[in-house]
Amino acid sequence: MRSSLALSLSFALVLSPLVSACGGDDDDDDSTVDDTGDDPGDDVADDDGGSDACGDIEGRCIELSPADDGGAGGDQEALQTAFIDALPGDVILLHAGTYEFTLGLSLDVDQVTLRGEGEAETVLSFLGQIEGAQGILITADDFTAEDFAIEDTAGDGLKVEGGARIVFRGVRAEWTGEQAEDNGAYGIYPVQCTDILIEESIVRGASDAGIYVGQSERAVVRNSTVENNVAGIEIENTYDADVYGNTATANTGGILVFNLPDLQVESGGRTRVYDNDIFENNGENFAPAGNTVAQVPPGTGFVALSAHQVEVFGNTFTDNMSFQVGIISYYLTPFPLEDDTYDPYSDTLYFHDNVFVGGGDMPSGTLGAVVRGALDTNLGVDAPETIPDISFDHILNPEQVDEKTGELLPDFNICLQDNGDADFVSLDAGAEVPFAGINLDATPFDCAHDPLPAVELDGVPL
């Protein structure tokens, strides 16, 4: 425990004119920023008597309000100073208003909460950012972000690298202008983290994935909204993720589960995607070429790419115009493969109890055109009018193939159950003459896997 002396000393060292008293007045904020910002002052208090918005906290509550000179460095200095001077347990409370930043911010102190007064009320604007590959970089454990928006960062929005117990709640990350390939890649971006909770958050306009969980372990993404991104939600090279209750619309692709080569965390698995509303993800693909998601055809609901142990159930797929659901291998991408340790095949997937409405009627992108053409060429009059709801490239891991049936062994198969009147296509894309064996027969996939257990986060209550 800290002594009160230690507390007051640390305050004296950290004070910025923009750090206001909890529950105190903000009117005397001094927006002069030429100072070093560390003059001692008397306008910070402990949580005793603090704003209700500070909540019931153990540490201090550092309250900030927007600089009244309209930015010009005041907000930059105030929040960055708060980050530098933060102590574990602190809440940094951003009162309503728009904060303006020109440089990236960074936090390296564990157990800090950055809290606003609502995603519509507290806005961190990075319009005009001149340095920093993201808006805020967090390299700390036990970080919580809640109830604020981060807008128009030059690169990624909020990036957390190597953190444990990371929570995003009620956060909005958005690029407010046109969808453009110079928008940042990711809105909410934990990478090489453990025990991640992202909930009730919103991401719009990301040129790669709105919510991206990469190279991580144990993540829950729930009750969030992703729209107008290239990818809505992407779970990449991550073990044990639950993605549920989300709304994904107007993205190029709604929800993606990928495993990519040449990464430190070499694979991923055990992902549940359920009870999501995935509709009209027909947005233009504005990802710069070279990025994997640039290959996603507009009109994609869900894609499993080189994915293993994925359970997809209880979702509604509506009017995704190319592929409501795609199951593919890395070999279907145009990229070379040098990584000997990488498993490029999708296997052990289980789709059940999903609802499919419309979709597949305007196949787009290279893959959409190729598959439409393959259906027509090989099936002639029997070709379905729309791309079937579930498309499987049928590029199989030779080590997992049952020699008698030519299909995946039961343990590794793609299983489909109770998906209403969903139709299906096996593309036979890996054949010597690609698509030669294309067919609509789903019976080899009439199987079930054991359900995956719910993800539990270590140290983050759900």
Next chain:
Amino acid sequence: MSPARAALRPALLLLGVGLAAGCGGDDDDGSGDVADAAASIDAGIDAGVDAAVVTDVCDPAPGEGVAFDLAAPPCEHLSSYRFFVDGPAQVPNQEVVPYDLNTPLFSDYATKHRFFWLPTGQAMAYSETGVFDMPVGSVLIKTFSYLADLRDPASAERLVETRLLVHRADKWEGLVYLWNEDQTEAELRRAGAVVPVEWIHTDGEPRQLSYIVPNTNQCVNCHVVHIEGEDITTPIGIQARHLNRDSGVGELPVNQLELWSEMGVLTGAPADAADAPRAPVFDDPETGTVDERARGWLDINCSHCHSQVGPARTSGLDLTVGQADPSQYGVCKPPIAAGPGSGGRLYDIVPGLPDESILMFRLESVEPEIRMPEVLRQTVHSESLELMREWITALPGDCGPPK
């Protein structure tokens, strides 16, 4: 003895005096571990508790030695530490050792003055491949400045910031001091700053930019490695291969490693610096092949992040000079999480085709979300681009046709 070594003798003598004073080494009792500070601070005051001591440490009694107290909080003014006998002119205290690197990190055409200070009587231990082991209490000092005219090293110089990297018991801590307009003092600045600077460039054209002083959190964005779940702070340039070169001090060239061994501030180094590794000078063809110079340039400019343990480990791109696998250092490697940084190109490096290589795109861009390195790169380092282009053009092989 060469004149250069003779000129350094007074420094050695002073180091000896400091040692003789018997104050070296013990950082734990906070009693002032530097000769002069020890003489000037009242004995018996427990530093770190009584605020009055903080003031004393940062306002030392007159003296000549460095007055750095590891136990005390950072001083507001750089001059308090007496690392310099003339700060504005960057003339170091005799206990403070200047150094240079074979190929430095490019930083928006700033001039850099580098120094290290070791606790009195102590030395750093040589490593052939890694960062030298510097004792707790060591301080690395680096000043960033702008010459009025890059063509004239003697032209007026505008000091912008002096960074300290302090070896505390558990980590290296970064401190940033911002020089004032009058160039008389540098003050502690933790939240970063934007400083307009201007200069005459090498082509004779005037240039200007808003120089970005990092916030102190950003120090660890580069000076950190992630090993077995732990973030470990570390210096970068204090490695044999970077330091194995002639010193800029003195009238005749003398190898830095040999000089420091003789001074007693470096232990374990080969007697002959020719036996130590040596990084090439990127723009001096006599110091290495195109491949060696290009890889060396990428190493010092990129590998503090792009390694197996650096902050950019998540990208899967490893630009350390020791990485032998071409796909690991970018050849035909698709980008990860590059976003707009891909520039629409498919691979980090396409052999023979610099203009199809993401690496060139990012080196040639000044957009914050695209440019590499991320910081102090508002300008393009034209001098290295030619080398990188030449290197990629000469790389053998191809990435195959698109499938």
